[in-house]
Amino acid sequence: MHAHSFSPESAGIRRLFVLGLAAVSTLVGTWEMHRLLSARGTTVPEGVLLVLFALCFGWIALSFWTAVAGFLQLAVSKRLPGLRWPTAEESATRLTARTSVVMPVHNEDPASVFANVQATYESVEATGQLDAFDFYILSDSTRPEAWIAEELAWADLCRRVGGQGRIFYRRRTDNTGKKAGNLQDFCERWGRHYDFTIVLDADSLMDGRTLVTMARLMELNPRAGILQAPPLNVGRSTLFARLQQFAGRVYGPVVAAGAAAWQLGESNYWGHNAIIRTEAFIQHCGLPVLPGQQPFGGHILSHDFVEAALMRRAGYTVWLVTELGGSFEQPPPSLLDYAQRDRRWCQGNLQHLSLVAAGGLHPISRGHFLMGVMSYAASPLWLLFLMSGLIAGLYDGWLSFSNPHLLEDLGPEALAFDTTGAVRLFSVSMAMLFAPKCFGLLLALASSRDSARMGGRLRLVLSVVLESVLATLMAPVMMLFQSHFVFGTLLGYKVTWSSQQRDDADLPWSEAARRHAVHTTVGGVLSAVAFFLSPGLLLWLSPVVAGLLLSIPLSVFTSRASLGLWLERLGLLVIPEETEPPRVLERAQEVAEEHALEPVRDAVDHVLSDAKAHALHLALLESQPSPAAVPMALASARRKLLGDDVEPLSPPEKTAVLLDAHTLTEARERRLTLAVS
Amino acid sequence: MDSVTTPNTCPSVTTDWVRPETCVALDAFFQGFGFEAAEDLAALAAWALEGVTASNVKPQAAVALARARVETWLTRVLDMDVVGEGRLLTRGRAAFVLSDGARFGATVLTRDAVPRELSRALRAAVPVPVPAQVATLMPEQQLVLWPLGERLRRWLRAGQPDMSISR
Structure with missing residues (x-):
């Protein structure tokens, strides 16, 4: 089936409004920049500068006009055309379709994962529609300890909620295709049991009413292939996370509503907190392997955009449904974790560049690929823009130095730089950058309930100012991080990153110094060069330079939960989900605190010494036959386990033992016998 | 955590003498169900060997007898239609351990009457990690x-x- 529009009639005018105005703004901005640069004629560095400016400004303009559309959409507060929503009568009926809720996990903290599943499960149960849902935890965990902890957590969860036969747990031994492969495996084994599948992430949490509404919308809109519920960042305490949560709550809806307003039925899929039409997904979204070498060839890394494009190509619509609510996830706790996540996503997004011209795709799907690329490529473009500016300045100075009569040859109008024009262009750029924040703030201020739940109007404004200052300071650091990732991907050098901070633990100064040493140095060099060229230029670059020079303390302090909680006590960066937490959030927190899981320090030792772990593991092994253990690893593990000398097992040996019921039984019997004798 | 502890008494509370290695094998088997108390293990060993000349029974044979008895018990209590060698015992044992059946003592297995509470808990605790597959490509x-x-x-x-x- 070829791509054709299923979007409502107003799609054209909406797209003309956003894309047209973004294009016109870019043209006007670029023309003005050209005028400013060409006072003494245009040099090659200035030409490069102009091209880079056009790209960066175009990106800002698109974001700005999307935010304008979002602001108008939210101000009017009318539902988007295209999707049929249930009437009150329809909402009261039972769901007829079957829906699976799947949560792919990979070496995650089981306490948090299963607390979220329990809260979501109970929330669905409270709607009275539980019969229409099944839950799957799809494990791709490779660490034996994570595997055993998940099994125990799953059994505990089933016991607590009576969920056997409704909450399922499957672990893959072969992790082909990573998360996309995990989902494909689910679809190929159990997908046909279900009309719809709700995909969650390991840190996702969703309100039961939202899940029911999503299933209902899918029932009522048979051409809808994917409905994406924008997730809200919640649940962390570090200053960095609280900045993300606040920004996501105040400005996020504006951006999301804007995107939904012009993309309509050609919206995007973010890989989680979304419902998909299972049969259509199975038939049309099997991911291809791309020709050529990495970074553009091979397995598709960021599967969600491609799946959305394939779904749309097959004639099904993809909607971003901003009205849904009840969709949550957790932000990264620190700047370094945020950057680490970006490192993973960067290659996947850049790979989409090779798909932009692929046959049969809807133009908006191509746009999504380009926007995904730009969300990372914008950083190196900005960096190159700054460097080109400096080079252009140096080149200009060198020209004047090498040819002292040059200035005499030019007219007086060429010597006078149009500072007013430059300030005007800079102000317009800044205004466009900060407009989504202003729109979000205005909407929050307009709602007395919302502003009261965010600490009151004054604190809300102060929070926006604080967030804006810190975000401005962190932006250049992210620019350098992302540029490093983009260049690393394109040039083929490996960007390694060993450490990972998963919880709200403080970031050590030594780690911050190691990660940000280059940023600080670049900040120093940049300020020296700018000052050498002109002290005024340094003033222009001060937001960039300050962020880089302060990157180490900024990273350390924003990773602190104590600072985040202190600001919360002051009523700053507070979101309504903290002052009046939804029941599902409270419940997830309660479950995580009440049912703390016993840590599994050594998976094999745990399974051999704990009767519950042993019995459960063997039962699961038998119910889900896995591929045989690697013979070499198993033989070596058996020698160590069943021999006279006690030797620690390596992770592959542990995995081999845990896959072999016979060895586990034998080793446990041997342990018990030895204990007696 | 139910750590591995083995009682230092032989479960030969019956009239017959039982080989020590048979005692150990039976203890290990029933410890897999979460039984830890020496008197429980002794009673269960006696139950497993009921009707046979215990002194002649080798460890493997004793465990086979115990398995058969437990499987019969599980079939009666769980009322489940599980096919395949060993599946009933493995899944039933998991259900028994998950519902902490050992807290009722050895009598839960040795007597005919099973507490309704345990029976219900056992049925609810049988691990069903995944439903039947509907293979598709x-x-x-x-x-x-x-x-x-x-x-x-x-x-x-x-x-x-x-x-x-x-x-």
Whole structure:
């Protein structure tokens, strides 16, 4: 089936409004920049500068006009055309379709994962529609300890909620295709049991009413292939996370509503907190392997955009449904974790560049690929823009130095730089950058309930100012991080990153110094060069330079939960989900605190010494036959386990033992016998 | 955590003498169900060996007898239609341990009457990690990355296809 529009009639005018105005703004901005640069004629560095400016400004303009559309959409507060929503009568009926809720996990903290599943499960149960849902935890965990902890957590969860036969747990031994492969495996084994599948992430949490509404919308809109519920960042305490949560709550809806307003039925899929039409997904979204070498060839890394494009190509619509609510996830706790996540996503997004011209795709799907690329490529473009500016300045100075009569040859109008024009262009750029924040703030201020739940109007404004200052300071650091990732991907050098901070633990100064040493140095060099060229230029670059020079303390302090909680006590960066937490959030927190899981320090030792772990593991092994253990690893593990000398097992040996019921039984019997004798 | 502890008493509370290695094997078997108390293990060993000349029973044979008895008990209590060698025992044992059946003591297995509470808990605790599979294939989609180039390539009949490849 070829791509054709299923979007409502107003799609054209909406797209003309956003894309047209973004294009016109870019043209006007670029023309003005050209005028400013060409006072003494245009040099090659200035030409490069102009091209880079056009790209960066175009990106800002698109974001700005999307935010304008979002602001108008939210101000009017009318539902988007295209999707049929249930009437009150329809909402009261039972769901007829079957829906699976799947949560792919990979070496995650089981306490948090299963607390979220329990809260979501109970929330669905409270709607009275539980019969229409099944839950799957799809494990791709490779660490034996994570595997055993998940099994125990799953059994505990089933016991607590009576969920056997409704909450399922499957672990893959072969992790082909990573998360996309995990989902494909689910679809190929159990997908046909279900009309719809709700995909969650390991840190996702969703309100039961939202899940029911999503299933209902899918029932009522048979051409809808994917409905994406924008997730809200919640649940962390570090200053960095609280900045993300606040920004996501105040400005996020504006951006999301804007995107939904012009993309309509050609919206995007973010890989989680979304419902998909299972049969259509199975038939049309099997991911291809791309020709050529990495970074553009091979397995598709960021599967969600491609799946959305394939779904749309097959004639099904993809909607971003901003009205849904009840969709949550957790932000990264620190700047370094945020950057680490970006490192993973960067290659996947850049790979989409090779798909932009692929046959049969809807133009908006191509746009999504380009926007995904730009969300990372914008950083190196900005960096190159700054460097080109400096080079252009140096080149200009060198020209004047090498040819002292040059200035005499030019007219007086060429010597006078149009500072007013430059300030005007800079102000317009800044205004466009900060407009989504202003729109979000205005909407929050307009709602007395919302502003009261965010600490009151004054604190809300102060929070926006604080967030804006810190975000401005962190932006250049992210620019350098992302540029490093983009260049690393394109040039083929490996960007390694060993450490990972998963919880709200403080970031050590030594780690911050190691990660940000280059940023600080670049900040120093940049300020020296700018000052050498002109002290005024340094003033222009001060937001960039300050962020880089302060990157180490900024990273350390924003990773602190104590600072985040202190600001919360002051009523700053507070979101309504903290002052009046939804029941599902409270419940997830309660479950995580009440049912703390016993840590599994050594998976094999745990399974051999704990009767519950042993019995459960063997039962699961038998119910889900896995591929045989690697013979070499198993033989070596058996020698160590069943021999006279006690030797620690390596992770592959542990995995081999845990896959072999016979060895586990034998080793446990041997342990018990030895204990007696 | 139920750590491995083995009682230092032989479970030969019956009139017959039982080989020590048989005692150990039976203890290990019933410890797999979460029984830890020496008197429980002794009673269960006696139950397993009921009707046989215990002194002659070797460890493997004793465990086989115990398995058979427990399987009979599980079939009665769980009322489940489970096929396949060993599945009933493995899943039943998991259910027994998950519902902490050992807290009722050895009598839960040795007497005919099973507490209703345990019976209900056991049925609810039988691990069902996944439902029955409905195997299907997710066909790999084909993407022509640059249709114009592909047309040109075909026209020139040269080069590698500019197409996603099969896994």
